[in-house]
Amino acid sequence: MESKIWLEKNCRRLLASSNGILVGTTYGADEESSKIFIGNPTTKMWSTIDWPREVKVNKVTYNESDNSHVCLVCGYGFGMEINNHPIDYTILLFTMHIYIDDSDLSNVGYNVHILTNGEFIMKHANLHIGHRRLIFDDLVACRDGLYVISDCGDYLSERSEFYFPYLFHYNVKNGTSAFIALPTGAIEYFNTHWPLNFFGWERNPGKSYFEYICLASYHRGILTLWVLDVAIEDMQGRNSWREQISIDVVQGLSIPSPHLWTNCFCLVDKTLVFRHGSYIHRYFLHGQHCGQLEVISTNVRSSSSEVRFIPYSTTLRPCVTDVNE
Secondary structure, three states: OHHHHHHHHHEEEEEEEEOOEEEEEEOOOOHHHOOEEEEEOOOOEEEEEOOOHHHHHOOOOOOOOOOEEEEEEEOOOOOOOHHHOOOOEEEEEEEEEOOOOOOOHHHOEEEEEEEEOOEEEEEEEEEEOOOOOEOHHHOEEEOOEEEEEEOOOOOOOOOOOOOOOEEEEEOOOOOOEEEEEOOHHHHOOOOOOOOOEEEEEEOOOOOOOEOEEEEEEEEOOEEEEEEEEEEEEOOOOOEEEEEEEEEEOOOOOOOOOHHHOOOOEEEEOOEEEEEEOOEEEEEEOOOOOOOOEEEEEOOOOOOOOOOOOOOOOOOOOOOOOOOOO
């Protein structure tokens, strides 16, 4: 209850969560007094961190939802070693790089900061992300960096090189970035009503990052999963997707009609978790139970069909209390 009271009193916006740790922004009398907080509701430990110095000269309101995003990875990722990264989590902060007098919106990007010794240090200035909006809520951390999928809006001209949705890759260790084309079968019918979904697919025991990533597309009753090994490229330097599985939502998931599929689901340890009506189901995609469907929860009460699943771990992890007293 104490943690709930603290969050209700101080949390302005929740930015990220992983393994029981929360990162968000606090209320303040003005933008200057607002801070970033990190805490563990279970252990009731909370700390605050100042915004980066570079953010304070940016004319954009960085507390707004589209202007700041956080990647939180529990563990040592992206080449950060224990001897120079003394806390057991890695935080990257993305803040929009744009000025009011900048008329060329194609130059809009993000400044990337990493938490080091209790403060955010600039790692990359004005990182170009293409002409589409990135879905930072679906960010996936892999051993070679971060992967973020773009939206599926129809606001770009077909002549644009960014007309089709894409995957954006940022290599945190060396500061390089790349745009990865999605499989043709996944983007052939892309639209905002059936957006593409993006997940981590597999990670080694004890690691906080994924080895593979998974793209899910839905069209006319068929949910198709595509898997990409982030370390493998073909002879032309392009990443190669492979179709992992196609699921008929009527026959495989017992949905009475394709029209009743809500596209509200997530992948957890190669298991598809989704909601239908007042039930939460899981469908095994791998192993000895592959193809089996189970009900894992009943009497789910929500009047909204827009339900979002967020995998969560109950691991108890402390927060350093002297980040910034």
